Amino acid sequence: MPAISIKGIHMPESPIRKLVPYAEDAKKRGTKVYHLNIGQPDIKTPEIAIDAVKNSTIEVLEYSRSEGSETYREKIAAYYKKCNIDVKAEDIIVTTGGSEALLFALGTIADPEDEIIIPEPFYANYNGFATSANIKVVPVVSKFEDNFALPPIEEFEKLISPKTKAILICNPGNPTGYLYSKEEIKKLAALVKKHDLFIIADEVYREFTYDGAEHYSILQEEGIDDNAIIIDSVSKRYSMCGARIGCLVSKNKAVITTALKFAQARLSPPTLAQIACEAALDTPQSYFDDVITEYVERRNTLVEALEQIEGVSVAKPKGAFYCIVKLPVKNADDFAQWLLESFDLDGETIMVAPAAGFYSSPNIGQDEVRFAYVLKKELLVKAANILKEALKVYPNA
Known part of the structure; x- marks a missing residue:
């Protein structure tokens, strides 16, 4: 069989997208998945x-x-x-x-x-x-x-x-x-x-x-x-x-x-x-004013909800629409996959991006995930509650 290139073998998987098959399987089982893993805004295009x-x-x-x-x-x-x-x-x-x-x-x-x-x-x-x-x-x-x-x-x-x-x-x-x-x-x-x-x-x-x-x-x-x-x-x-x-x-x-x-x-x-x-490029400034107001409220809502969870820490963002969250787990990759494969709260779960994939140095960020606060505020509160309940029963916490 012809060989794959060394470059291709070394090409890293996306930590943002590699869990997609598990999310799709969860949806097929009837579980609702809240996507906090990817920076896809739900704000309407102008x-x-x-x-x-x-x-x-x-x-x-x-x-x-x-x-x-x-x-x-x-x-x-x-x-x-x-x-x-x-x-x-x-x-x-x-x-x-x-x-x-x-x-x-x-x-x-x-x-x-x-x-x-x-x-x-x-x-x-x-x-x-x-x-x-x-x-x-x-x-x-x-x-x-x-x-x-x-x-x-x-x-x-x-x-x-x-x-x-x-x-x-x-x-x-x-x-x-x-x-x-x-x-x-x-x-x-x-x-x-x-x-x-x-x-x-x-x-x-x-x-x-x-x-x-x-x-x-x-x-x-x-x-x-x-x-x-x-x-x-x-x-x-x-x-x-x-x-x-x-x-x-x-x-x-x-x-x-x-x-x-x-x-x-x-x-x-x-x-x-x-x-x-x-x-x-002709979009009025009011569009951006409204968008920024919305993201500030989403950030504050999510950070406040996460900080109320025992063992969870958040680095408060000053821009964009992401935050790094430190969890009381040994391996966030395993936890993120477990959330999709083995956990739901009333038929709902969350998808997050394990943060180790955002580092180049080995063995850093193993207990961190990235949240993208691109969902409506009430859904962010629900997502934080799902995380809270999941951490209570996760076997490798």
């Missing part, structure tokens, strides 16, 4: 985006330009200006989701066996992207006890080697919900400038900041235009995960020129989705 596709007069669904349509990129640039980020359309490449933007970025800046430093826990697919690009992830641990704040810059500097090409952050963070402060971003900027590295910032949750805090982008920081690369997406901002539209943004012309070659190799991003996303 009607203006849906209508743009419905009312399209396109007769031939053609390829778009490899870098994305010019009108869409012009409108993206205008959006960034409202965010105090001064970029032009030529600094932007439209991609098939933020995932492709990150793959283009890694392919542009790193060769096989090069290294990328990432504060962990981090978005689990970073491991998969690194494996695809034959790049080594070098983790620097942020701690639950510190609410996952940026580790000391000295910890980053210790890890820099001749193979190091970039530092990658997610701001606000998935899975932690941590929002890096302006001061923390400035420290990272000074470090990459000092060592002539790239800094890649996954800023797809830019709008989702709470308690009066403001997002500070790496492209707002002066003096690092040649170092900075932004990864962005419409998935969460406009509740358009299925559109699969993102972008790579950089003022470094060599980065854009090189990334465009990767974009040309895959031809173009989806045409209809670009039409929807271009229209979505």
